[in-house]
Amino acid sequence: xxxxxxxxxxxxxxxxxxxxxxxxxxxxxxxxxxxxxxxxxxxxxxxxxxxxxxxxxxxxxxxxxxxxxxxxxxxxxxxxxxxxxxxxxxxxxxxxxxxxxxxxxxxxxxxxxxxxxxxxxxxxxxxxxxxxxxxxxxxxxxxxxxxxxxxxxxxxxxxxxxxxxxxxxxxxxxxxxxxxxxxxxxxxxxxxxxxxxxxxxxxxxxxxxxxxxxxxxxxxxxxxxxxxxxxxxxxxxxxxxxxxxxxxxxxxxxxxxxxxxxxxxxxxxxxxxxxxxxxxxxxxxxxxxxxxxxxxxxxxxxxxxxxxxxxxxxxxxxxxxxxxxxxxxxxxxxxxxxxxxxxxxxxxxxxxxxxxxxxxxxxxxxxxxxxxxxxxxxxxxxxxxxxxxxxxxxxxxxxxxxxxxxxxxxxxxxxxxxxxxxxxxxxxxxxxxxxxxxxxxxxxxxxxxxxxxxxxxxxxx
Amino acid sequence: xxxxxxxxxxxxxxxxxxxxxxxxxxxxxxxxxxxxxxxxxxxxxxxxxxxxxxxxxxxxxxxxxxxxxxxxxxxxxxxxxxxxxxxxxxxxxxxxxxxxxxxxxxxxxxxxxxxxxxxxxxxxxxxxxxxxxxxxxxxxxxxxxxxxxxxxxxxxxxxxxxxxxxxxxxxxxxxxxxxxxxxxxxxxxxxxxxxxxxxxxxxxxxxxxxxxxxxxxxxxxxxxxxxxxxxxxxxxxxxxxxxxxxxxxxxxxxxxxxxxxxxxxxxxxxxxxxxxxxxxxxxxxxxxxxxxxxxxxxxxxxxxxxxxxxxxxxxxxxxxxxxxxxxxxxxxxxxxxxxxxxxxxxxxxxxxxxxxxxxxxxxxxxxxxxxxxxxxxxxxxxxxxxxxxxxxxxxxxxxxxxxxxxxxxxxxxxxxxxxxxxxxxxxxxxxxxxxxxxxxxxxxxxxxxxxxxxxxxxxxx
Numbered sequence: 031x032x033x034x035x036x037x038x039x040x041x042x043x044x045x046x047x048x049x050x051x052x053x054x055x056x057x058x059x060x061x062x063x064x065x066x067x068x069x070x071x072x073x074x075x076x077x078x079x080x081x082x083x084x085x086x087x088x089x090x091x092x093x094x095x096x097x098x099x100x101x102x103x104x105x106x107x108x109x110x111x112x113x114x115x116x117x118x119x120x121x122x123x124x125x126x127x128x129x130x131x132x133x134x135x136x137x138x139x140x141x142x143x144x145x146x147x148x149x150x151x152x153x154x155x156x157x158x159x160x161x162x163x164x165x166x167x168x169x170x171x172x173x174x175x176x177x178x179x180x181x182x183x184x185x186x187x188x189x190x191x192x193x194x195x196x197x198x199x200x201x202x203x204x205x206x207x208x209x210x211x212x213x214x215x216x217x218x219x220x221x222x223x224x225x226x227x228x229x230x231x232x233x234x235x236x237x238x239x240x241x242x243x244x245x246x247x248x249x250x251x252x253x254x255x256x257x258x259x260x261x262x263x264x265x266x267x268x269x270x271x272x273x274x275x276x277x278x279x280x281x282x283x284x285x286x287x288x289x290x291x292x293x294x295x296x297x298x299x300x301x302x303x304x305x306x307x308x309x310x311x312x313x314x315x316x317x318x319x320x321x322x323x324x325x326x327x328x329x330x331x332x333x334x335x336x337x338x339x340x341x342x343x344x345x346x347x348x349x350x351x352x353x354x355x356x357x358x359x360x361x362x363x364x365x366x367x368x369x370x371x372x373x374x375x376x377x378x379x380x381x382x383x384x385x386x387x388x389x390x391x392x393x394x395x396x397x398x399x400x401x402x403x404x405x406x407x408x409x410x411x412x413x414x415x416x417x418x419x420x421x422x423x424x425x426x427x428x429x430x431x432x433x434x435x436x437x438x439x440x441x442x443x444x445x446x447x448x449x450x451x452x453x454x455x456x457x458x459x460x461x462x463x464x465x466x467x468x469x470x471x472x473x474x475x476x477x478x479x480x481x482x483x484x485x486x487x488x489x490x491x
Numbered sequence: 492x493x494x495x496x497x498x499x500x501x502x503x504x505x506x507x508x509x510x511x512x513x514x515x516x517x518x519x520x521x522x523x524x525x526x527x528x529x530x531x532x533x534x535x536x537x538x539x540x541x542x543x544x545x546x547x548x549x550x551x552x553x554x555x556x557x558x559x560x561x562x563x564x565x566x567x568x569x570x571x572x573x574x575x576x577x578x579x580x581x582x583x584x585x586x587x588x589x590x591x592x593x594x595x596x597x598x599x600x601x602x603x604x605x606x607x608x609x610x611x612x613x614x615x616x617x618x619x620x621x622x623x624x625x626x627x628x629x630x631x632x633x634x635x636x637x638x639x640x641x642x643x644x645x646x647x648x649x650x651x652x653x654x655x656x657x658x659x660x661x662x663x664x665x666x667x668x669x670x671x672x673x674x675x676x677x678x679x680x681x682x683x684x685x686x687x688x689x690x691x692x693x694x695x696x697x698x699x700x701x702x703x704x705x706x707x708x709x710x711x712x713x714x715x716x717x718x719x720x721x722x723x724x725x726x727x728x729x730x731x732x733x734x735x736x737x738x739x740x741x742x743x744x745x746x747x748x749x750x751x752x753x754x755x756x757x758x759x760x761x762x763x764x765x766x767x768x769x770x771x772x773x774x775x776x777x778x779x780x781x782x783x784x785x786x787x788x789x790x791x792x793x794x795x796x797x798x799x800x801x802x803x804x805x806x807x808x809x810x811x812x813x814x815x816x817x818x819x820x821x822x823x824x825x826x827x828x829x830x831x832x833x834x835x836x837x838x839x840x841x842x843x844x845x846x847x848x849x850x851x852x853x854x855x856x857x858x859x860x861x862x863x864x865x866x867x868x869x870x871x872x873x874x875x876x877x878x879x880x881x882x883x884x885x886x887x888x889x890x891x892x893x894x895x896x897x898x899x900x901x902x903x904x905x906x907x908x909x910x911x912x913x914x915x916x917x918x919x920x921x922x923x924x925x926x927x928x929x930x931x932x933x934x935x936x937x938x939x940x941x942x943x944x945x946x947x948x949x950x951x952x
Contacts, residue, residue: 231853231854232853232854233853233854233880257880275878276878276879276880277876277877277878277879277880279853279880280853280876280880280881280882281876283853284853284857284874284876284882287856287857288861317844317845317871318843318844318845318871318885319842319843319844319845319891320843320845356838360843360845360847361847361877361885377817377842377843378839378842381780381838381839382779382780382781382821382838383778383779383780384778384779384780384781384821386821386822392692392693392694392740392741392744392745393692393693393694395748396745396748400749400951404951410778410779411944411945411946411947412946412947413745413947413948413951414946414947414948415738415741415742415745415948416738416822417736417737417738418737418738419694419718419737419738419740419741420741421741421745424779424822424946430780483872484872485872485873485875485885486872486873486874486875487874487875487876490861490865490874
């Protein structure tokens with residue numbers, strides 16, 4: 031185990047040269063930002079936050095988060111106006127404005143991805159006005175509590191999450207943020223102890239470093255339905271693991287169980303997905319015997335944190351609509367890059383014309399149920415009573431083809447998420463079965479489809 | 492309403508001539524039986540029971556039940572030996588031995604179906620040794636309590652049950668026995684009041700004429716899961732409605748609701764099922780778009796009360812096996828006459844080769860689940876984790892064709908009921924889809940298939 035962890039550390043820990051490069055860049059950015067504040071006569075100061083500030087960054091991470099702290103007294107509009115003025119001036123032409131909870135500026139700088147984020151400088155974390163105001167407090171908490179012996183442990187935890195595909199709180203991943211990894215290591219005392227404990231996690235696990243909730247079941251109730259509940263030490267009303275989906279949670283727990291049984295480098299650095307050729311994709315589809323529908327459209331121009339929840343909403347809507355029409359969806363997925371894709375894999379794409387319509391149970395008056403169906407031209411048989419005592423009509427199925435159901439559901443924009451709904455309304459294409467290889471000329475799509483067809487937890491690849 | 496009931500009574504009430512014919516036959520049978528007892532030196536006496544004894548028989552009913560009451564002191568073997576000796580002698584060559592809870596003799600006599608049933612003459616109903624010993628007590632109870640004004644009401648209730656297809660406690664019908672109809676009328680005071688009350692019945696309705704259970708919920712617990720609980724006035728440990736299936740229960744309740752809303756003769760005398768021609772059967776199947784499998788075999792030589800539960804057991808087994816293999820059965824039915832048939836109607840008869848295998852939830856150790864499937868040649872994809880956090884493998888389906896599943900299940904005799912299992916093991920044929928018309932050369936089969944395809948509550952025909 032030790033040998034493996036040492037070998038991993040060697041690969042993920044920034045070298046002195048890496049560190050120097052980062053430090054030079056951050057120093058320069060802080061200086062520039064502070065100078066810009068003076069120059070524009072704005073009362074604000076720059077603060078480096080995130081893993082770069084805490085020495086918990088992986089060599090592969092190239093993110094610098096500079097927060098521009100403005101006085102509490104400002105109105106929201108003023109904060110945005112003054113903060114963005116500074117950020118824009120610092121970034122210059124390299125800058126690009128983005129919008130999460132409120133606007134910020136991103137730029138490339140000396141090989142790093144830099145975020146310049148205006149926020150309020152609020153003394154008490156309980157009084158913050160938006161999520162970003164919390165970051166400086168996180169920064170202070172971790173700096174204070176995370177001893178230097180634990181820095182390597184955090185790197186291992188983060189690389190482990192990265193390897194198993196669960197790193198990042200962004201909505202595309204719905205996984206573990208860097209801050210969450212730091213808190214977990216802080217709580218358990220080492221990467222190995224984290225792995226050991228997490229092997230036994232059940233959904234609704236509560237981790238409460240500051241014992242903000244004397245009774246953990248209270249925290250469980252407060253964050254009901256969230257698989258991992260990690261109380262933010264700087265704000266007990268917040269679950270740092272709120273983004274962790276059941277899929278990420280279960281993946282991490284399984285990874286810990288497997289790693290505890292047989293540690294290996296493949297958890298940190300899994301083999302990449304092998305890209306299948308067009309012929310292999312067709313052969314795999316043939317072998318599976320299912321029908322894969324792929325809805326393709328131009329992705330709307332929104333950030334991934336807006337796009338992915340909408341893609342998943344659209345996916346759920348389509349799955350539900352198909353299921354209601356009698357077409358069980360075996361597996362589905364979404365993806366976006368230069369194109370947005372919704373995959374739906376079905377066992378059956380045609381159903382018989384007749385279907386069963388179940389009436390109210392015997393203890394409930396039938397009302398118009400019988401009369402309505404009795405007169406209907408769509409009646410095949412009924413009313414009769416089945417062995418369970420239910421009243422049954424057999425009537426004509428509205429839609430006997432899955433494609434019809436799909437096309438109808440795609441026509442109802444409102445249930446697909448706002449931007450995705452609009453994008454689909456502008457136009458889409460359905461690729462069915464082997465025709466999907468037409469999309470696979472795009473290397474990225476081909477990778478996604480290959481991963482879908484050979485899907486496997488990364489450490490089993 | 493009154494007009495309808497009067498008109499029905501006119502059709503179902505035996506005429507004086509009918510009555511005379513019956514009385515002559517029963518008197519002769521009683522006399523013969525008593526004489527035979529003397530002749531054989533057997534200490535026993537004949538008793539007429541059932542509707543013939545109570546003046547609650549419908550003109551269409553031609554049953555005479557003669558019970559041969561033997562002394563309590565006899566052993567079971569002696570009871571059967573002596574009782575059957577009398578019955579055989581009375582019936583002579585016309586007799587046929589049958590076996591329910593114990594043996595009895597049936598015969599045709601002057602146009603009537605006669606049962607000659609040996610039983611113990613037991614003073615207290617609570618001390619009876621088998622179900623048949625109860626009949627003389629029922630006889631005495633009804634004779635004592637059912638006033639002559641109620642006799643017509645019983646006839647209406649029985650004809651109503653007959654019309655809606657719920658008359659008879661035999662296991663083919665699983666409906667309402669004559670005795671049950673008598674008790675219901677006795678309890679509610681008239682046919683109309685019965686209909687009115689039953690319109691509001693919910694499953695687990697308790698009817699307790701003698702208030703044997705001061706707390707009805709106790710009766711409900713005692714007969715849990717039985718839709719209609721009618722406590723036997725002569726034996727509180729027995730539910731007279733035990734045979735009533737959920738289907739019969741719900742059918743009767745719906746019929747009462749509909750009759751109360753719009754009474755009509757069609758409840759008592761529904762139109763017969765129209766027999767479809769071979770061409771119509773094929774067209775109906777085509778229109779439904781489903782696949783109908785019909786398993787046909789020679790019925791085993793057992794009474795219907797033994798055969799039907801086994802046919803239904805076999806039906807349930809096949810439905811379950813198909814469902815487990817991924818083939819939902821839309822509707823199914825059984826039937827027997829010169830052939831035994833099990834019908835299974837499926838929406839889909841072929842499934843893709845791949846299927847999903849779900850592992851244990853995240854809170855449970857996986858054990859060998861992963862290793863077993865990982866090495867399997869039948870693996871398509873996995874292990875991976877789905878959005879619900881479940882561990883998934885995609886593996887090759889054992890049986891991708893419904894017919895294969897069906898044939899395999901039919902090969903496993905033990906799960907099909909003893910006699911039916913043996914009969915199927917001797918040989919069967921599967922008719923698929925339109926081939927079923929080959930069976931329809933038999934008029935009775937054709938009637939059954941026609942009824943199946945146009946199924947409808949009788950009063951809606």
